[in-house]
Amino acid sequence: MNESLGYLEFNFPWRSYQAKLLKNFDNHISDNHFHVIAPPGSGKTILGIEIIRRLGEKTLVLAPTLTIRNQWEDRLQSFFTKSKTFESYSFNVKSPSDITFATYQSLHAFYKTFEDKNDYYAFFKKHNIKTLVLDEAHHLKNEWWNCLIDLKNNRSFFIVGLTATPPYDSSRSEVSKYFTLCGEIDDEIAVPDLVKETDLCAHQDFVYFSKPEDLEINFIVEYRRKIADFKDKLLHDDVFISFIKQHRFFNQPEVYLEELYSNAEYFSAILIFLNACGITIERTKLEILGFNKEETITFPTLELEWLEVLFQNLLIHDREQLLENESYLLSLEKELRKIHVFEKRKVNFIGEDLLYKSLASSPSKLKSIISIVTSEYKSLDNDLRCVVLTDYIRKEFLTTEANKIKTINKIGVIPIFQYLRTYFSNKESLAVVSGSLVIIHKTILKAFNLIEHCDYFSFTPLQVDSEFLLVGSKKKTKNSIINIITKLFENGDIKVLVGTKSLLGEGWDAPSINSLVLASFIGSFVSSNQMRGRAIRKDPDKLNKTGNIWHLACLDSTVSNGGRDVDILRRRFEAFVGVSNGNQSYIENSFERLQFPERILEDHVETLNLQTLSHAKNRNSIIKKWDEAIVKGTQLTKETKIYHLGELPYKKQKQIYYFDVVWFFVVELSFTILLFYLEFILKNIHIAFSRGVTYFLYTFLIAFIISFGYKLYKAVMLYIRYGYLDRKIKKIGQAILDTLFELGFIMTNKSLVNVESRRINNGDIICDLIGGNPFENSLFSTALSEILEPIKSPRYLIVKTSLFRRRLNIENFYSVPEIFGDKKTNALIFQKHWRINLGRNKLFYTRHLEGRKLLLKARLFHVYNAFKKVSKQVIVWK
Template sequence: MNNRFRHLKFVFTWRNYQQILLENFERHLSDCHFHVVAPPGSGKTILGIEIIRKIGKKTLVLAPTLTIRNQWENRLQEFFTEYQDFKNFSFNIKEPSDITFVTYQSLHALHKSFKSLGDFTAFFEKHQIEVLVLDEAHHLKNSWWQTLMDLKNAINPYVVALTATPPYDSDRTEISKYFILCGPIDDEIAVPDLVKATDLCPHQDFIYLSKPDDLEINFIVAYRRQIADFVDVLLIDEMFKTFLIQHRFYRHTSEHLEDLYGNVEYFSSILIFLNKCGVIIPKEKLRILGFKRSETIEFPDLTLEWIQVLLQNILVNDRLTLEDQESYLKSLENELKRMSGFNNGKIDLIGETLLYKSLTKSPSKLKSIVTVVTSEYEHLNGDLRCVILTDYIRKEFCSTPNDQIQTINKIGVIPIFQYLRSHFADKQYLAVLSGSIVVIHQSIKVAVEHIAGAENFSFSEFPSDAEFLVLTPKSGTSKSAVEVLTLLFQQGDIKILVGTKSLLGEGWDAPSINSLILASFVGSFVSSNQMRGRAIRKNPLNPHKVGNIWHLACIDPTASNGGKDVETLQRRFQAFMGVSNKTFPVIENGLDRLELPKEIRAEDVETLNEITLQNSKDRSNTVNSWQVAIDSGSHLTREIKLMDLDEIPYKRQKRIYYKDMVLFFILELLLGLGLFFIEYFVKSIQVILNRGVYYFLNSLVIALMLSFGYRFYKAFQLYSHHGFLFQRIKEMGNAILDTLYELGHMTSKRQNISVIAEFSSQGQLICCLNNASRLEDALFTGALSQLLAPIETPRYLIIRTSFFKRRLDLENFYAVPEMFGDHKKRALIFQKHWNQHLGRSKLIYTRHLEGRKLLLKARLFHITNKFNEVSKEVMTWK
């Protein structure tokens, strides 16, 4: 078939990173998918049009909004035609053309308009649609996803997926569905490439912390005390202990192995709780699970997470089988509900829901916003262009008088505006822009009328301040309020704009933004990344622009890590690539790059904030850091970083690296041996003279075994489990790499690819590939992270073993990565390469009875890591 778009041609010059992506795209089309991740400002739309042009077949382009849909047609005419005269396009899905631009909603509505699925898919077959372009693919909802899957399965099209942020923080089912539709990520444009090409401005993220007020602190402390008291009572509750001892999993373990293996956490939580109560767990029960009589089992501490697992099963998942105990369970349920530890069918003893809502909506963040805006304004003065994005409008606070501003207790557009209005000196630069209310200062009324026409808007006084006007468009107005206020913001008539993320968070373009405050707590890090993209775009009128992005967090003073609000930021920062605050700056994702302390105490908040405000004023340092970091690397690399493990939440702990622990044992042994030998020799001179050297040597060996045998054994255990970690991880990586090559997943030449394992400056072990493509990087790190993660329910286990390891109880269990473990043939290929690099192993299929025994044993072996992150994938510019 002739290329339908041969007359289209890109009329400008491709950027280097765009050219590289386009050169590689054809080899990714072998599976009829091309999935691209690219940040805002990278030209995803024009890249999409060029890909459509290269494929040359009738195309359906799907966008989340009408604005973005229209941008596609605009970019096509502006960048690919000389006279903007391309006619073979359509905005009407019922009348497709060579390229049809529509929204996801339109496609879904068309789907529902047909009587049957066959009629729906036949429509596209009739019109010979052969390419689907999914723009902002992270928007795909369940209903839209199903419509697209039905269409994809019927017409087998090329699927081109474009997104700035894959929805990694969705649940596993949604992530799986997303990749089934879009295919694996084929290529990625890195933020450093765009900063280097000046398509994005240098920028930095800052975290401004706040402390809850006294009422909030009292609420948190009271909640924690209630939960602690509840746990203490439960541990001495003889009725509850008897209930667990009589539970079918414990009392008749061997008769319920099938159910038990299906819910390992439940059974584990019963054993851990009873062990904490002082109940001696019979060896027979552990032998049934695959443990030998001689093995010593060290039960983990009973944490709140384990109690949650136990109660979630007893009160929800397993309740129907416990009907004879219903009255007791009901009383337990009522007690938990009274403490807000049980809501909507979910046990929550840590306060993830209750305390998180309290902290994320804390009015202390209103004060944080005022402080940040004031600091930015004083530093930039007339150059400030600050946007504050939040979730709700909250019009009920419009009438709050000045003397009651401090009583506002909710975050929203109007509360933020009211706080700024009452605390900010130059309030004439303030404005509100949302879907249902627009507020401007009286001083720019004339400017609004000049831009839009005096007859197109009506004005009324803002209820609590006559200096401000509520702007209302009249019907038939040609220019929208968004257009007018955006222009005034660009000009500097408005310097501080408060709005909703739904209106301004995506698709809105104001290149002059140089300070963005994210006061949003609803939604995923996908939307966070989209909002952040507003501030990092280059400004053609200001080539020296530097963007500051502010994130707000209210700490939980009872949690050493800062609490749930900080944890949420940690997850969101996985989607953000940026430059670090380190002496030698690097570009990477994650919160670690900002060097926030691991433990955040309430008394340290003010000092941390002062440092943050000071750093935010040094925009030249941000520029220099980007330049140094970009020059130190050439491409984006995925790495696996092994984490430090904390076993007990909410308690301060001393962190000890495994290598330091092993080294300590060896030094202790050598020192002890030296002192022991000297002392023993001096004491035994008489023995040597009377009975001879042979008798002395025999007695020395016996004395050494008695004195140091156990220490030698413990040191050997440490070496076996944790020593040589550097070399072991590298060999694991080589086993994965060789398996990927044998299964045909790698396209780069084998001799050019190597596994790197090294310790970072912070002492963390890092493993990655050298010289691999981004897709190969993703496959490798995905497999390695699954291999190192706490064991869940893999189809195959691999056990690192030997004669001595079995005798000394030192066998190591690992989950075979999903991409190798979905079929026995592939699992055996992985085992072959494992044996070549790491020595003998056993491959265990976990779906039969013996395999499930070993699976449970493996999970108990790793049980201390159950609620901890063992490793994580990081993106680094190297």
């Protein structure tokens, strides 16, 4: 161990969740990686220093900003020394010490100074740096990855990754780079633990919905109309239909099988389009793909997503193969550009980007902010500490007169300020802070002067309202103004603070915040979670503090799911856990915990908003819900939720979708057979007397088969193919668990771990691993999701077989999860446990000709669910 690091020692008792994480440290670091998710308020930096101390090697700590870099040194001196006496540290990566604190940017700049990168690697070897601590590594910009990946690939290090939110919503390549650098997640400090220990306050997320303005509605409706007209025209366009029929995939599929296998979605789109046009798909084409003559292929409806796939390939991916049709493709391209469907080499019939920009920055959200802030002020009065965060300043609206406020058509710092200045009753408590603009009300000048003498600053009255002053700095820095505004906010002189998320987001700390409005529409899970973290910190001066976090959403009434703005909000909720908002108290990470109806209609908006405002006022209820929910669990667990996808409500659809044929037999079939039996006897009793009992029985049997034979056959077929879905899911889960045990992925005692599968009220099915640790739960949940989701491109496929199934031409296709599909020996072990739990099957390697042919067939079988969310991994406190 490094001698100077041996003098460091944590001076306080560890919190229970910190001690639990450190207890498992030795196991996790065995692969030279320790990757931890730790939310704001969990002491992430202190844990990082303790890990450095335990590893005992010279260390480079990398942080995203200078402020956070400096916090590391401050925490080390304050918590690990007696009187800030540790001197073996450096802030200069060029002159490293036992512990060197630096930013990612400074390391990248240092990396660029080496023409020969071998000298760069040699530098770290010379200084014997063996531990790299990556704080908030999700901040890494693309060019910053290289210096770290290169270093890791050329020298062995202990890699310690600490983050509040992994970049799950980044591109697949960025997520892959992130986990390549940091390793798989080893442990997580759960928000419920922090609330339980009072390191975070009780809090709740609220969503306030708005309706688009008339101009926005007209724009959306007109856009949808143009798309619908184009689709209708296309279905009757003989030139385009002929062009698609001549496509090599449709015209000569047997010649281009390899291409078909690698792009099954494209081929599916061609078949689905032609089927929608009324073109008969010849059986011979389907037989080439492995379908038998007896198999019935039902093509799904031509949704806009299938048109996207078709045109994205025609205009981009497949264009080089269609050079003889270039002039025609160019005309199609121009037509799509005209209706804003084709831009930046991307086809988008759904209009996600175009309509999202319109709705996400809708001025209707300005009215939402007024309603929220007004309600919160009525509820909390002088105790209100509200922050509104947004993306842009919009200085062009600074001179907008009061009588023209409603003409503001963009959301931003100044538009929000102008609306609050005009419509909020307590405007004296309002202030603005951003990198280039600070505005305060003149009534707080005295309080301002008590913190810092006013002579250091300039105060210019606003042109449109002389009661508000623009604050400029004469001698002090920008940071000193922000510090003053923060103190005024903490003291209550400012009660509503409007700012940019970049300035007040990460690193800015005001524990008194009890209401946060996220009026930001640009950014990721990471940034939204960090902003949210500002409001859930505990306030030492108010032990019963609760935090209300407000999210804004503008509805697109032309689609059933509420539109892209609501959809992005739903996905962002996957990044953080919170307490439910219904009668049952539980903790999980989904949008569903807020208990909104599945379809949010415009007519319901006002009622929903009134209910939300009412819930938000009852802050004692939020505390109570957390208290009730926390005692129901001990750790965060991943569950897999399998969605009920039927068109009809679950109770009407369940015997069709979930194939509960026992219920069908016992209740419906038995009842109808009884009625049939009585009716037949009453009508035909004379046959028994005139022609004999034998003739009567034959007549009864024939009538019974005619009436119920098909229903009975169909029910049996469905049961053979699917069985009880919840029981079948449990058997699949058991096969996964047994394989994980045999391959050594699960270290927990086998007697303590089991699979549970249950159906909930709306028809969804929940399956989870009981008794495993978070890492084991994650492996199980991921593997189960891969099996249940529409088949993509697994290395191995399992096909369920039996003599009876082959005779009836019934096949089921399943992906072998990636964790088992990397090696044939592992895939065979999974197949063995599948056979034990679910019966006979065959395993196919999809990278050979026969396997690729079967893979395409399997993907076509799943074509109905290609654009549906079949399952979801949910994080639950249990």
